[in-house]
Amino acid sequence: xxxxxxxxxxxxxxxxxSMTLQCAQxxxxxxxxxxxxxxxxxxxxxxxxxxxxxTDQGEVPNGYNVSRSTTEDFPLRLLSAAPSQTSVYFCxxxxxxxxxxxxxxxxxxxxxx
Amino acid sequence: DAKTxxxxxxxxxxxxxxxxxxxxxTISGNEYVYWYRQIHSQGxxxxxxxxxxxxxxxxxxxxxxxxxxxxxxILPHATLRDTAVYxxxxxxxxxxxxxxxxxxxxxxxxxx
Numbered sequence: 001x002x003x004x005x006x007x008x009x010x011x012x013x014x015x016x017x018s019m020t021l022q023c024a025q026x027x028x029x030x031x032x033x034x035x036x037x038x039x040x041x042x043x044x045x046x047x048x049x050x051x052x053x054x055t056d057q058g059e060v061p062n063g064y065n066v067s068r069s070t071t072e073d074f075p076l077r078l079l080s081a082a083p084s085q086t087s088v089y090f091c092x093x094x095x096x097x098x099x100x101x102x103x104x105x106x107x108x109x110x111x112x113x
Numbered sequence: 114d115a116k117t118x119x120x121x122x123x124x125x126x127x128x129x130x131x132x133x134x135x136x137x138x139t140i141s142g143n144e145y146v147y148w149y150r151q152i153h154s155q156g157x158x159x160x161x162x163x164x165x166x167x168x169x170x171x172x173x174x175x176x177x178x179x180x181x182x183x184x185x186x187i188l189p190h191a192t193l194r195d196t197a198v199y200x201x202x203x204x205x206x207x208x209x210x211x212x213x214x215x216x217x218x219x220x221x222x223x224x225x
Contacts, residue, residue: 043215097211101162
């Protein structure tokens with residue numbers, strides 16, 4: 001199993017550009033989520049999904065969209081990038097939302113200039 | 114906000130036990146204690162979890178006090194590869210959102 005994969009590893013955007021961060025898992029997990037990590041802020045939940053076709057907002061959803069058309073994939077879209085979205089983004093998955101073990105991807109380091 | 118308090122940093126000699134404390138004085142009866150760690154530039158990794166009994170797995174042991182207001186993660190024989198930020202997290206077992214609240218964690222430095 002590859003586990004949780006994320007692409008790209010690094011990305012530089014200009015203010016106003018849009019892009020999609022990809023996340024995929026091959027463990028047939030129902031639950032997937034996106035976090036961002038900023039220095040001194042810990043990891044904060046952006047969006048999550050409890051299954052294909054179901055998504056919901058986390059604590060910092062503004063400026064981001066998600067969809068879950070398949071169990072395997074959970075892309076995160078930045079609609080109009082802003083410098084405040086410069087961060088490291090982590091995708092995670094688990095069997096279900098109550099599962100004790102969540103598997104995290106390697107992260108995408110995004111810089112918005 | 115995180116419901117846990119951890120020391121900012123700790124050092125440990127290689128080969129010795131690393132004992133990482135965590136205070137969670139407001140923990141509710143249905144909340145579990147989880148430990149994750151994050152090695153530099155990688156995604157967080159699950160270590161262990163418990164409700165009220167002490168737990169042990171191949172990575173670590175978790176000691177929870179009888180009143181459940183604090184716990185200690187024990188790495189029995191720390192190696193240089195255990196250098197990481199360790200997060201103590203309190204969460205309901207049947208979480209509606211699945212959210213893990215990561216605080217600042219404890220930076221453990223294992224020294225040769």
